[in-house]
Amino acid sequence: MMKTVVITGASRRLGLFLAEQFIARGDRVFAVSRSTSNEFTSIDSANFHAVQIHGYDKLGVEQAVTAIKPQVSHIDLLINNASVFEADPKDNQEIESKLTLFFQIHMLFPSLLTHELAPLLFDEKTPGLVVNMTDIYADNPSHQHSLYCSTKAGLENLTRSFAKKFAPGIRCNSIMPGPLKFLPEHSQAQKEQVLNATLLPFEAGFNPVFQTIEFILANPFVTGTAIKVDGGRSICRG
Numbered sequence: 071m072m073k074t075v076v077i078t079g080a081s082r083r084l085g086l087f088l089a090e091q092f093i094a095r096g097d098r099v100f101a102v103s104r105s106t107s108n109e110f111t112s113i114d115s116a117n118f119h120a121v122q123i124h125g126y127d128k129l130g131v132e133q134a135v136t137a138i139k140p141q142v143s144h145i146d147l148l149i150n151n152a153s154v155f156e157a158d159p160k161d162n163q164e165i166e167s168k169l170t171l172f173f174q175i176h177m178l179f180p181s182l183l184t185h186e187l188a189p190l191l192f193d194e195k196t197p198g199l200v201v202n203m204t205d206i207y208a209d210n211p212s213h214q215h216s217l218y219c220s221t222k223a224g225l226e227n228l229t230r231s232f233a234k235k236f237a238p239g240i241r242c243n244s245i246m247p248g249p250l251k252f253l254p255e256h257s258q259a260q261k262e263q264v265l266n267a268t269l270l271p272f273e274a275g276f277n278p279v280f281q282t283i284e285f286i287l288a289n290p291f292v293t294g295t296a297i298k299v300d301g302g303r304s305i306c307r308g
């Protein structure tokens with residue numbers, strides 16, 4: 071049975087990977103993105119819908135909902151994936167603007183989008199599923215990334231509130247990744263430092279997240295919880 075899937079932050083890396091996987095298994099995908107990715111042109115499917123927004127804020131939610139709602143009668147899966155990853159600013163004057171950015175993309179946008187799409191996700195017989203991408207650092211933060219970690223922790227808490235608020239017609243869970251894929255700016259020394267503090271010391275890639283989403287989709291009794299996909303890093307690092 072074809073599922074309807076909405077993915078935010080879909081223009082690259084995990085979001086794009088997930089969009090490609092769901093298209094490949096015959097599902098319909100609405101890929102929400104600020105940027106029209108060149109990669110989208112390589113997804114040759116009538117089931118693929120690029121939804122361009124101007125940014126991850128209230129207007130962006132309105133743009134996404136306006137584009138999606140007329141085309142669907144039910145949404146099976148919403149993946150709140152969009153995220154910004156930066157260390158804390160060195161200049162305290164930048165804290166307010168940076169925390170606002172982190173709050174908008176990690177909490178405001180997922181909250182508003184989930185509430186706006188809830189009527190299309192809600193079905194007591196076949197509940198829709200919301201998956202929020204957080205981070206193992208939401209539980210035990212890196213103090214150099216306090217703004218990133220605290221807003222990811224906020225998304226973790228929102229996940230459990232949504233599970234309570236929308237049950238039994240919507241299930242809501244989070245995935246807490248560990249080192250999936252380093253960024254180009256990561257040095258070899260940084261990569262080794264991370265993997266040396268990870269029980270399964272390898273860069274996992276994005277498929278383990280797709281496998282976890284498939285598990286949650288197939289298991290009707292999972293809601294209000296976080297699933298760590300981290301190679302054991304969360305119990306290994308100090």
Ligand SMILES: NC(=O)C1=CN([C@@H]2O[C@H](COP(=O)(O)OP(=O)(O)OC[C@H]3O[C@@H](n4cnc5c(N)ncnc54)[C@H](OP(=O)(O)O)[C@@H]3O)[C@@H](O)[C@H]2O)C=CC1
Nearest residue numbers: 079080081083084103104151152153154203247249250251
């Ligand atoms: N990669 C990893 O190892 C880990 C990833 N995670 C989490 O998994 C999810 C996917 O990770 P990954 O694919 O690496 O994420 P990326 O850093 O590639 O970002 C994902 C999307 O977020 C949007 N985005 C990124 N930076 C900004 C910005 N400055 N302003 C506005 N939007 C921005 C973009 O969406 P758009 O397409 O609209 O441009 C981008 O495609 C994220 O939630 C991340 O926090 C957690 C732990 C480890």
Ligand SMILES: Nc1nc2c(c(=O)[nH]1)N=C([C@H](O)[C@@H](O)CO)CN2
Nearest residue numbers: 153154155248249250251252253264
């Ligand atoms: N939005 C993002 N969040 C995170 C990323 C990323 O690339 N984008 N990466 C990490 C990890 O530190 C990873 O790069 C190595 O462990 C955390 N969150």
